[in-house]
Amino acid sequence: MARPVQSAYLDALRMVNTQNSYYARRDYAADEAEATRRVAAALGAHEDEIVITRNATEAAHNLIRQYRGLGQGDAVLLADVDYPGFKSHMHWLAAGRGVRVIEIQMPTWANQAEILRLYLDAFDANPDLKLMLVTQVSNQQGLVVPVARITAEAKRRGIDVICDSAQAWGLIDFQVTDLGADWAAFNLHKWIGAPVGTGALYMRRGTLDRIAPYPGEQDFENTKVAARVHPGTFNFASRLAIPAALDFHEAVGSANKEARLRYLRGLWSEAALDMSHLEVLGGSDEESWTGIGSFRLAGKTTIDDAIALQRRLETDFGIFSVVRKGLASGGCVRITPQVFNTPDEMERLVDALAGLAGRA
Ligand SMILES: Cc1ncc(COP(=O)(O)O)c(C=O)c1O
Missing domain, CATH: 3.40.640.10 (Type I PLP-dependent aspartate aminotransferase-like (Major domain))
Known part of the structure; x- marks a missing residue:
């Protein structure tokens, strides 16, 4: 609220x-x-x-x-x-x-x-x-x-x-x-x-x-x-x-909220797409994307992998995310920014994502 x-x-x-x-x-x-x-x-x-x-x-x-x-x-x-x-x-x-x-x-x-x-x-x-x-x-x-x-x-x-x-x-x-x-x-x-x-x-x-x-x-x-x-x-x-x-x-405006959330998501997901140790899930065209998105470590598709990833993000980097377990392609971690999150906070997430390299 x-x-x-x-x-x-x-x-x-x-x-x-x-x-x-x-x-x-x-x-x-x-x-x-x-x-x-x-x-x-x-x-x-x-x-x-x-x-x-x-x-x-x-x-x-x-x-x-x-x-x-x-x-x-x-x-x-x-x-x-x-x-x-x-x-x-x-x-x-x-x-x-x-x-x-x-x-x-x-x-x-x-x-x-x-x-x-x-x-x-x-x-x-x-x-x-x-x-x-x-x-x-x-x-x-x-x-x-x-x-x-x-x-x-x-x-x-x-x-x-x-x-x-x-x-x-x-x-x-x-x-x-x-x-x-x-x-x-x-x-x-x-x-x-x-x-x-x-x-x-x-x-x-x-x-x-x-x-x-x-x-x-x-x-x-x-x-x-x-x-x-x-x-x-x-x-x-x-x-x-x-x-x-x-x-x-x-x-605030419905269209403004959508635009803000898409912008925040883009700040991390565009960077994540360039990281070979990560697999970004979701839409491959802009219409299929929205403010929330998920990723996993490349090739790590079990629920236990997703739980371990979520814990590492929280304990090593201070970033709270949630594990999602329902997809046919396997477990993943969801990133859910709100309109009040800042670009700087998304930058911290990007640093954390980069920091996950080689630690799988
Ligand atoms: C896609 C989707 N459907 C349904 C629900 C259930 O909503 P509620 O908790 O309001 O019953 C959720 C809640 O997380 C959801 O994300």
Whole structure:
């Protein structure tokens, strides 16, 4: 959270803590409606297409579990670059419904045309596909998947599309209508900078009949996105700070944030590409890159290698990074600058990367 967002959050927390049930039962619904209106406006969606959730997982898991359209002989599609917790949920869905799982494996290094080709080949080889998960920005290596082009082809073939935009919103500049997906999962506690515990579920108008209401909820007319979730009691104050987070995000500017993060990533990744002891993962054209990126020591693809690399960066160079384990090409370490990181800090990272030579 930026400071104005943190202040709004703490004010909301004090207010909720003082007014308790009186607030929750009288005024909260109107405040949540306002937060929903702001989320919808920021995403370029209609208000009736959005419901606020606790995180992207709640949104995506409900979509997957409550998907109605699968029967014997059908198949579902996912990719190694998808979020591990969503891949496992798709596997669970497929096992329960007796359908096949097709998994795309991304090369270490790919451009937009190559990524699209992998999806088109999977569509052509599997005419029984009914549902797919696609990830706008992978949390593994920051790869930007050409969701709009993939979705257009999927829809032509009658494949329903759940888009995971958890890592994308605030990192890259887009509107949800650009994606063409039936449904999308977002959070606001990553790149939007809202308090932890804020997410959103998007359901394009006309798609509600294919996602059942949350078990026990009723929506006979299939008009209520809100009937697709049942969160129980949650942190009111987090949601009350959403407008402040969007104010801050919009004041900085979505395009400015994307440009800043791309610039910071370029400062380390361009240097790393010239270091023969490193393997940089992700997009081989600028459209497939974003602010986050990953690398490994050349030829060191096991998870243990990635863990050792992460530790060395932290203990020898004072640089915190995270291990990612989900890619078909192996483990890696992710570098995740924020807008407030400085070019000097990226220079320190470059020095550290150079310092890794010969110490594998
Ligand atoms: C690509 C991606 N999808 C989904 C999620 C899950 O988001 P949340 O923690 O808001 O449920 C994450 C979180 O790291 C992510 O990076």
